[in-house]
Amino acid sequence: MNDPKASRLPPRQQLVKADKWPLVGELPPSDWDRPWTLSIEGGCSAPRTWSLTELQQGFKIDQTLDIHCVTRWSKFDMKVTGVPLLRLMKEVRPNSDIKFASFVARSDRNHSTSLSLKDIQRIQPMVAWEVDGVPLTKEHGGPLRLITPGKYFYKSLKWLERIELLVQDRLGYWERESGYHNHADPWKEERYIASQLSKKEVSTLIQKLDITQQKLLGFDVQDRRLDGLKAQGSKLRDSNFRSASLIRADFRSANLSNANLAHADLTGAKFDDADLEGADFCGANLSDASFRNASLFGATFIDEQNQQAAKFSSENPLTSKQISMLTDEQQAYFRKRFHVSE
Ligand SMILES: Nc1nc2c(c(=O)[nH]1)N[C@H]1C(S)=C(S)[C@@H](COP(=O)(O)O)O[C@H]1N2
Numbered sequence: 001m002n003d004p005k006a007s008r009l010p011p012r013q014q015l016v017k018a019d020k021w022p023l024v025g026e027l028p029p030s031d032w033d034r035p036w037t038l039s040i041e042g043g044c045s046a047p048r049t050w051s052l053t054e055l056q057q058g059f060k061i062d063q064t065l066d067i068h069c070v071t072r073w074s075k076f077d078m079k080v081t082g083v084p085l086l087r088l089m090k091e092v093r094p095n096s097d098i099k100f101a102s103f104v105a106r107s108d109r110n111h112s113t114s115l116s117l118k119d120i121q122r123i124q125p126m127v128a129w130e131v132d133g134v135p136l137t138k139e140h141g142g143p144l145r146l147i148t149p150g151k152y153f154y155k156s157l158k159w160l161e162r163i164e165l166l167v168q169d170r171l172g173y174w175e176r177e178s179g180y181h182n183h184a185d186p187w188k189e190e191r192y193i194a195s196q197l198s199k200k201e202v203s204t205l206i207q208k209l210d211i212t213q214q215k216l217l218g219f220d221v222q223d224r225r226l227d228g229l230k231a232q233g234s235k236l237r238d239s240n241f242r243s244a245s246l247i248r249a250d251f252r253s254a255n256l257s258n259a260n261l262a263h264a265d266l267t268g269a270k271f272d273d274a275d276l277e278g279a280d281f282c283g284a285n286l287s288d289a290s291f292r293n294a295s296l297f298g299a300t301f302i303d304e305q306n307q308q309a310a311k312f313s314s315e316n317p318l319t320s321k322q323i324s325m326l327t328d329e330q331q332a333y334f335r336k337r338f339h340v341s342e
């Protein structure tokens with residue numbers, strides 16, 4: 001028989017006993033005893049700071065949820081007490097162009113994480129001060145922590161002190177330093193940006209911007225800044241580079257088949273001799289990019305609605321042989337864009 005709880009457990013997670021709650025991450029801040037406040041600032045017209053008492057005496061709710069740590073333990077039915085994040089955010093009157101929030105801890109390394117506004121609206125995180133009817137302990141992020149349901153637990157920041165509203169995302173500590181996935185959905189196993197590598201290997205790669213000859217199938221670096229990335233000869237099939245900044249990246253002889261490069265900034269990038277079959281370049285900036293001998297069967301440069309076209313400099317980077325590898329609609333776009341006849 002199926003374990004009735006199994007369907008509640010995301011892939012490759014293990015349940016810890018109900019009375020166990022592992023401690024993960026950095027130590028509590030050395031100045032934990034200083035009075036606690038919470039501020040929301042950045043892109044808003046009425047930034048505000050609440051004292052702990054103000055928060056705890058204001059509107060509050062209980063929410064019962066399951067938590068899932070990226071290191072493969074889960075815990076069911078945590079009863080969390082606090083205030084919905086959206087309720088606090090509304091009070092500061094966010095600007096209409098706000099798309100992200102960065103959460104910053106009072107901690108010795110200014111630990112942080114971030115969420116998109118879309119995710120905040122969908123999953124309704126809480127600013128919490130109680131779990132199972134008792135105040136959050138110092139070790140578990142008391143007096144105030146973010147609780148983000150439906151994401152790996154690294155999106156639940158301990159010792160929350162400041163929230164900054166942003167137009168552009170600012171990667172958090174684990175996401176930036178250790179290659180943790182920025183989207184963090186446990187049901188999709190969005191754990192690390194490269195699932196085959198250790199945290200340490202990933203952070204070395206990202207810091208050196210060098211993945212030459214690496215095999216990183218499903219590499220997922222959506223939205224990241226990776227200008228000058230060295231990726232010559234890398235195996236990057238099915239990778240996600242959507243909206244990433246990859247100015248002058250070197251993808252010569254790389255395998256990028258079915259990779260998502262839509263809306264990426266690929267100004268001056270080199271794709272000579274690369275395998276780009278099925279790669280998606282819709283809306284990408286391809287000014288001064290080179291494609292000598294690249295294989296382009298099934299690659300796309302403009303979407304079906306003919307709206308999100310790749311940008312090129314004035315010269316056509318593709319040979320007529322390369323253009324003939326594309327579908328009819330894609331070919332039509334190139335012919336029109338560069339005034340070439342059939
Ligand atoms: N300030 C801060 N918050 C943090 C971390 C951290 O290192 N510092 N680690 C994260 C990670 S990876 C996890 S799994 C959870 C762990 O919370 P717990 O120790 O209460 O189980 O906190 C998250 N929030």
Ligand SMILES: [Mo]
Pocket residue numbers: 024069070071153154
């Ligand atoms: Mo974690």
